[in-house]
Amino acid sequence: MKTPEDICPDFPEWPERWQSVKKDIPYGRGLLQAMRPFVVHLISKGLSKKTIRTHLDNLWLLGGEIIRSVSNFDNYSIPPKENLMRSVDEDGGPYCRHIHSEAHQRSYDATCRKLYKFLLATRQKG
Template identity: 40%
Template sequence: MVSKPRTGKGKSAIVSDEQQTIAQYVPDLQNWPASWRVDDEDISAGREIVAILTPFLEHLLTLGYARKTLLRHREHIWMLGGEMIRHRHENPDRLALPAEALLDELIEEDGGPLIWPTITESEQNSFDATCRKLYQYRNRASLG
């Protein structure tokens, strides 16, 4: 019998190690660029964003989080991608930026960008927690 990974509170994680796949966790990942699209040029930028965010999504699967926690982080990463596209359109200088550079501008040690349209303070705090995890993940990956 295969034991399921445990979360810090002794609850079962989303699925067992053999079953954890990005396709199960984010079945619509390939549709994200179209969901963020403002104009046709956004599809290629969206694909670039998905490419840089996918390793983090895969990393989250290895942490043994409960299903609800994983789904919350997934939603926040989708929101972040949409914010990246929005920021590209609000500032013409950002249109030429590679997605990684834009991501580095938008997330920091304290969290992520303010979501528009405005969300509640609690929702923003939760989104910022995911952005902090992404920031830490990216900094660890760049260090070694």
């Protein structure tokens, strides 16, 4: 396991699957580009495939919610990486309409917190 595609072969196709309108696709590609280093980081930590898959599932939901919001409000002017950073914090992630249990909410928020810490750390380095 070295790349997100090793665990989730359809990872590169997420932007097309998130889209509501055509201009969602390039925005989604930007989100994916911003998420990729985080997933590679998780893989490099030696986490189990199942754990990384759970994080990927939660990132899929997060990306879908970000794209939905951007598309609904025609807010493509915020760069995808910045929007990703704005969408997560020390408490977790944005509301996700596809989560229907407390356990899943905790898992989603845990992924979003990890992503937030990663983005913060890499932003401070770069």
